[in-house]
Amino acid sequence: MTAEPGEVHHEAERRLRDQGLIYTGGRRETVELLSGLARLTTMPELIELRPKLTQSSMYRNMTDLEAAGIVQKVIGTDDRTRYELAEALIGHHHHSICVHCGKVDDFVVPPATEHTLESALSDALASAGFRPTGHRLDVVGVCAACD
Ligand SMILES: [Zn+2]
Numbered sequence: 001m002t003a004e005p006g007e008v009h010h011e012a013e014r015r016l017r018d019q020g021l022i023y024t025g026g027r028r029e030t031v032e033l034l035s036g037l038a039r040l041t042t043m044p045e046l047i048e049l050r051p052k053l054t055q056s057s058m059y060r061n062m063t064d065l066e067a068a069g070i071v072q073k074v075i076g077t078d079d080r081t082r083y084e085l086a087e088a089l090i091g092h093h094h095h096s097i098c099v100h101c102g103k104v105d106d107f108v109v110p111p112a113t114e115h116t117l118e119s120a121l122s123d124a125l126a127s128a129g130f131r132p133t134g135h136r137l138d139v140v141g142v143c144a145a146c147d
Pocket residue numbers: 098099100101102103142143144145146
């Protein structure tokens with residue numbers, strides 16, 4: 001997923017300020033790192049990309065960014081936690097998760113399909129009196145490299 005970088009930083013700063021937090025250099029760098037990556041990334045992978053950021057400060061920044069709704073965790077099919085920028089910053093999307101290697105990728109479906117999906121979910125939940133306001137849909141399967 002891509003988003004205009006200036007827009008992402010602006011939104012991140014606004015959300016942190018709402019939490020009484022400052023957009024420090026370390027937090028900015030973490031957001032920049034995540035927004036520049038084509039796929040979802042684990043903490044060890046992030047640290048490998050930015051060796052000068054210590055692991056403890058990276059974890060602390062990630063926790064704050066998550067609490068402020070800037071970053072979200074994605075649970076895959078393995079026990080590794082992956083991170084990405086929240087949908088509020090990069091837009092609505094879905095994940096494909098490989099059951100073999102654990103690779104997680106973003107994908108989008110056309111607006112018409114999103115609409116069909118929303119109505120189907122609404123219908124399915126109507127009898128329970130549940131009113132959907134959104135959805136998270138991850139698709140599990142086998143990626144091109146593992147197939
Ligand atoms: Zn795979």
